Amino acid sequence: MLSLKKYLTEGLLQFTILLSLIGVRVDVDTYLTSQLPPLREIILGPSSAYTQTQFHNLRNTLDGYGIHPKSIDLDNYFTARRLLNQVRALDRFQVPTTEVNAWLVHRDPEGSVSGSQPSSGLALESSSGLQDVTGPDNGVRESETEQGFSEDLEDLGAVAPPVSGDLTKEDIDLIDILWRQDIDLGAGREIFDYSHRQKEQDVDKELRDGAEQEDTWPGEGAEALARNLLVDGETGESFPVQVPGGEDQTALSLEECLRLLEATCPFGENAEFPADISSITEAVPSESEPPGLQNNLLSPLLTGTESPFDLEQQWQDLMSIMEMQAMEVNTSTSEVLYNAPPGDPLSTNYSLAPNTPINQNVSLHQASLGGCSQDFSLFSPEVESLPVASSSTLLPLVPSNSTSLNSTFGSTNLAGLFFPPQLNGTANDTAGPELPDPLGGLLDEAMLDEISLMDLAIEEGFNPVQASQLEEEFDSDSGLSLDSSHSPSSLSSSEGSSSSSSSSSSSSSSSASSSASSSFSEEGAVGYSSDSETLDLEEAEGAVGYQPEYSKFCRMSYQDPSQLSCLPYLEHVGHNHTYNMAPSALDSADLPPPSTLKKGSKEKQADFLDKQMSRDEHRARAMKIPFTNDKIINLPVEEFNELLSKYQLSEAQLSLIRDIRRRGKNKMAAQNCRKRKLDTILNLERDVEDLQRDKARLLREKVEFLRSLRQMKQKVQSLYQEVFGRLRDENGRPYSPSQYALQYAGDGSVLLIPRTLADQQARRQERKPKDRRK
DNA sequence: GATACATGTCATTCC
């Protein structure tokens, strides 16, 4: 009981405080009532006959509510270790994540970007904040369909930000539900995972274990709160850029192209660009203007905005993905990319028809800023765990100069992009399937893999089973209802403590099973107690060995039937109180005054106690060892030797005593060892699940990145078409795509070169990566 | 009776 209180006061309380510090609501009752047999056994251990006496005596004297001076070293050790693990695992915990999200929900309606928000809320927070920055929510919630993919998917925060900065009531409700689920998930999963191992356990252990389970399954659904929805509501606006025709080579400003890219940034949700683009288009030189002047045209638009950074960041991400996957450039399969399924909302708006009327009133600046600032969150893989830090740390990594895009927009990639080898003569065609590029292979593979990836992600990461299980649990047992479902145990855990002592004391007359008694007695399990203090208590109470009658009396005095009747579920709890009793005490106990007990019951009692005794106790009794096994085992060496010296013991007795001590120590060690082993297994299990979650998250990120990449590719393709289609030779005729191609040069210009030359360079570019890989 | 599980015990190693 005192150990239990110790757990309550130290373990549970401390952890509760810890959680409170990080803003996690802790419903102690929920955890108390959660059951997890393995951990219960780990922490409490199996039968601990050695500490039974202490447990028993303490209850008798203090009724479990006094402050016991004894320091339980191992207890502290486990508690400290658990706490440490919990603290270490805080970053992985989903409960805090959920909680933070909930707070964000409550705080964010004003739309302010709260940089002080702790981790994990970021996806929601940053997205909403950005949303506010970017202006009114115009996002098309096309990804409502994607939500089925999994809400878990969005927990990475790397996906597109949520469209809406203002949460609707449904959103809040959903968040609230998810939050509750997270809180409960721990217990729920514990039960799920270990229910097969559950069996009759003593209530104290349940209480203690329940308090300690919270770190095992903190719950993971919360991440899904940040429902970052990839929205591509853009309209595929066009832009007026006319490049002066050259002879064979026509230089285009790189910034022009980049601007075009930005204007059609696939991630931007700003479908409409309210402002005008006239300023830009007016700045664009006429056809007769020399190419060199055009390099500066776009820079004013780019400076002062984050869009180039974002864009570059995106490209870096995309390229890293390409490298990571080591995908072969496959120009022959690019059709898949362009033949996106009609149902795919992401691919619908990106075919930019060159003939599309140019909207002269589109503010390119605003468009790029709005779209890409949101994109930033989309490409922040750290958002999930480092909300504030990510936004602050990632930015500095990005060159503050728009020209740095050259490094990312390397000639390699762009050259390939701008080199559709099979470009046919119809320059006015929308980005056709016949336009391959280096990204084609990647994207094709990505698209092909997407389904399987999603399956994988769902299968390995989010655990649809888990989700459904959650649903079921919370349908029938929603929220913190574990409390009620396990109320008996929770009741017994605290209130039953005193009565349990009485029931234990009455074990001699009750038909308590040995297993139950042992399980109950393992309270304060072996190795958890301080020997000296235990000894003091024992001696102070005179319960063991020398004053058996008193001990017996104490026990009998607790045989209050009313208490048992009040707590009928404790009746089965029995305890082995004989283990720590000296043989003499046992003898006396076994022979109560004839007047009090009938002979038959007395014999039964004796038999029962005999059965309760361990072999070593029997041996000790047989050898007339004058002190208790408990002392033999738990006394420090010095006191132990001192004790031995006090008595004239035969060699056989001494040998037996030493054997008893050795076996007792080893028994405790074995129990601790088994607990540790189980603990290790459970930790490994948790680690595996964490890794699986990470894997699933990464897969989801991959899918999202590939999706974004595909969109970018489509944009680039459209832009290529657009630019190329507007090129005119000196006679005002369009260039034939079969004869000419655009190539991005290293100096930032885009050149119009003959296709033969372009093909050669493209081939060269293809070889390079392969060689590098070798 | 076979089996799984919990627990105790022994031997050994390590600190």
Added chain:
DNA sequence: CCGGAATGACATGTA
């Protein structure tokens, strides 16, 4: 070197 913890292997009891 001793005491004791840790642990694998085995024994035993129980359901």
